[in-house]
Amino acid sequence: MRRFKNYSMNDKLFYIIITLILTIFFLAVLYPCIFVLSASFSSGSAVQSGKVVLFPVDFSIEGYKIVFNTNKVWIGFRNSLFYTFVGTTINVVMTMSAAYCLSRRDMPGRNGIMLLFTFTMFFSGGMIPAYMLVQKLGFLNTPWAVLIPGAIGVYNLIIARTFIMNSIPEELLEASRMDGCSDIKYFISIVLPLSKAIIAVLVLYYGVGHWNSYFQPMLYLNKPALYPLTLFLREILMADQIDPSTISDPELQAQLAQTAGVIKYALIVVSMVPVMMIYPLIQKYFVKGVMIGSVKG
Amino acid sequence: MAKNNKKYDSSKKLKKAIVARWQLYLLLVLPLLYILIFAYIPMGGLVIAFKRYNVGLGIFGSPWVGLENFKKFFTSFKFPVLMKNTLTLSLYSLIASFPIPIIFALLLNAMTGKHYKKVIQTVTYIPYFISTVVMVGLIFQLLNDRSGLYGALYTFFTNKTAPSLLAKGELFKHIYVWSGIWQSTGYSAIIYIAALAGVDQSLHEAAEIDGASRFQRILYVDIPEILPTASIMLILAVGNIMNVGFEKVLLMQNTLNLNYSEIISTYVYKVGLASGITDFSLSTAIGMFNSVTNFTLLIIANWGSKKMSNSGIF
Numbered sequence: 001m002r003r004f005k006n007y008s009m010n011d012k013l014f015y016i017i018i019t020l021i022l023t024i025f026f027l028a029v030l031y032p033c034i035f036v037l038s039a040s041f042s043s044g045s046a047v048q049s050g051k052v053v054l055f056p057v058d059f060s061i062e063g064y065k066i067v068f069n070t071n072k073v074w075i076g077f078r079n080s081l082f083y084t085f086v087g088t089t090i091n092v093v094m095t096m097s098a099a100y101c102l103s104r105r106d107m108p109g110r111n112g113i114m115l116l117f118t119f120t121m122f123f124s125g126g127m128i129p130a131y132m133l134v135q136k137l138g139f140l141n142t143p144w145a146v147l148i149p150g151a152i153g154v155y156n157l158i159i160a161r162t163f164i165m166n167s168i169p170e171e172l173l174e175a176s177r178m179d180g181c182s183d184i185k186y187f188i189s190i191v192l193p194l195s196k197a198i199i200a201v202l203v204l205y206y207g208v209g210h211w212n213s214y215f216q217p218m219l220y221l222n223k224p225a226l227y228p229l230t231l232f233l234r235e236i237l238m239a240d241q242i243d244p245s246t247i248s249d250p251e252l253q254a255q256l257a258q259t260a261g262v263i264k265y266a267l268i269v270v271s272m273v274p275v276m277m278i279y280p281l282i283q284k285y286f287v288k289g290v291m292i293g294s295v296k297g
Numbered sequence: 298m299a300k301n302n303k304k305y306d307s308s309k310k311l312k313k314a315i316v317a318r319w320q321l322y323l324l325l326v327l328p329l330l331y332i333l334i335f336a337y338i339p340m341g342g343l344v345i346a347f348k349r350y351n352v353g354l355g356i357f358g359s360p361w362v363g364l365e366n367f368k369k370f371f372t373s374f375k376f377p378v379l380m381k382n383t384l385t386l387s388l389y390s391l392i393a394s395f396p397i398p399i400i401f402a403l404l405l406n407a408m409t410g411k412h413y414k415k416v417i418q419t420v421t422y423i424p425y426f427i428s429t430v431v432m433v434g435l436i437f438q439l440l441n442d443r444s445g446l447y448g449a450l451y452t453f454f455t456n457k458t459a460p461s462l463l464a465k466g467e468l469f470k471h472i473y474v475w476s477g478i479w480q481s482t483g484y485s486a487i488i489y490i491a492a493l494a495g496v497d498q499s500l501h502e503a504a505e506i507d508g509a510s511r512f513q514r515i516l517y518v519d520i521p522e523i524l525p526t527a528s529i530m531l532i533l534a535v536g537n538i539m540n541v542g543f544e545k546v547l548l549m550q551n552t553l554n555l556n557y558s559e560i561i562s563t564y565v566y567k568v569g570l571a572s573g574i575t576d577f578s579l580s581t582a583i584g585m586f587n588s589v590t591n592f593t594l595l596i597i598a599n600w601g602s603k604k605m606s607n608s609g610i611f
Contacts, residue, residue, distance in 0.1 A: 026416075026417045048444050050443055053449050053453055094327060098325060109315075120336040123340070123588055124340065124588060129339035182320055
């Protein structure tokens with residue numbers, strides 16, 4: 001790489017301009033995030049009167065206090081964690097076993113079965129027939145309604161299959177077969193350990209999908225005890241309804257009127273915490289996953 | 298006779314191969330059952346689009362009505378508005394949000410300064426992980442004319458109270474599209490950044506020796522290199538034209554912007570499940586119209602791309 005001063009005048013100007021453009025875009029993405037964080041740590045009155053611009057004004061954690069004293073938030077958090085954990089486990093098990101079978105070139109009928117899966121990416125029955133099915137199965141108002149429909153994302157299946165086909169050499173299969181290894185045993189003790197990278201990608205995609213899912217639970221669940229966090233978030237963020245009776249501390253109730261804005265900001269931050277916590281861990285796999293996805297299977 | 302024997306042999310061979318691989322089929326049982334039940338049974342459920350569905354009579358007992366539901370939809374006063382809103386939102390977001398990640402990736406790739414580059418990339422794909430509900434809550438909060446970022450900045454610079462943006466229906470499409478760009482540019486760029494990282498450096502060196510500036514190298518080296526990736530992404534985007542971000546639109550709707558924000562998929566939901574008098578058949582018919590249109594567009598886009606650049610998704 002050459003030194004900057006060695007570039008031609010023309011190129012120098014070009015580099016300065018693109019750095020400027022990218023910096024503007026970078027700040028445009030970053031600024032709202034910082035604003036939310038700052039607003040969540042400000043006092044209710046400062047937020048309400050629009051005094052927060054960049055840094056917290058009258059530093060306070062009253063927003064967080066109220067958020068953590070709201071029963072709904074705890075119920076939602078617990079349910080969301082449950083759906084995310086169990087749902088993702090089901091997703092990964094189903095997807096990996098299907099991907100493994102469909103990656104095996106020596107399985108008769110492989111292409112036909114693959115087509116059966118890929119076709120569903122482009123055409124589906126739509127909302128009402130899916131709803132009728134869930135109703136018929138008796139899943140309405142049970143956790144199953146959120147866990148089972150969507151158990152395999154076909155796009156993820158294709159990524160996983162491509163990964164297995166490209167990165168696990170077929171000689172391994174030959175060798176383990178010689179040693180008398182069965183197909184299932186090969187899957188569990190050879191394929192799975194070698195697929196850690198793709199499993200991390202699947203966990204991230206499915207996990208974030210469950211944590212963020214809104215419409216399915218809204219459609220299929222109408223008992224608040226089963227609601228994931230997103231449904232409560234919608235209630236609070238969009239409809240201005242923290243019901244005072246769900247807050248256990250009477251002193252906090254009085255503050256409520258003044259603090260509507262700051263609560264929302266605090267809630268946005270709280271709901272992002274789990275995703276932001278696993279994000280750095282899985283970040284490098286995430287980029288990899290997008291790249292595998294771009295290779296045609 | 299010999300031919301028959303051969304046939305017999307090959308079917309016997311196939312049987313043998315299947316039996317030998319029985320464990321694979323065992324592993325496939327659950328995924329296959331899943332896809333048949335949760336993808337293909339609902340497809341069969343599409344028949345109610347051609348019936349007058351009645352809960353008491355069930356899917357099979359309900360009377361056939363032919364294309365009546367489709368006619369009802371096409372002739373209703375809602376149809377032109379829904380089509381207009383759906384196409385406005387989808388074409389607008391396609392035109393705005395398709396090239397921006399490409400430009401972003403090209404610039405980022407050309408930028409000097411490894412660490413700053415990495416920081417920009419990492420930060421710009423964080424918003425992708427924000428859920429739709431939170432994103433819409435965020436839009437409402439930030440654009441609030443009093444307590445939001447918009448209101449705060451407006452007052453900060455002009456010392457006046459800001460006019461409300463969210464109450465104006467005409468602005469709905471801009472808010473929808475540009476918040477989408479804010480959220481997904483970094484993520485959508487990853488695929489192009491990866492494609493650019495694979496560009497043969499000797500091409501760049503050769504172009505430099507011939508006196509090409511960095512900008513010319515973007516035009517004549519980088520862009521041709523990512524064109525196949527871009528055309529595949531475009532086909533997929535065209536095949537999704539009728540699928541405007543349903544959740545986001547639904548969450549952003551209010552009585553003030555409904556004339557601009559009601560799209561086909563949200564209407565399907567309202568007709569089928571969210572209104573007082575639900576009409577499963579009509580709703581299914583509208584949904585079917587939507588997915589058939591999408592599927593047709595996908596085929597056309599794929600065919601066009603194959604004709605022009607020889608790359609397609611199937």
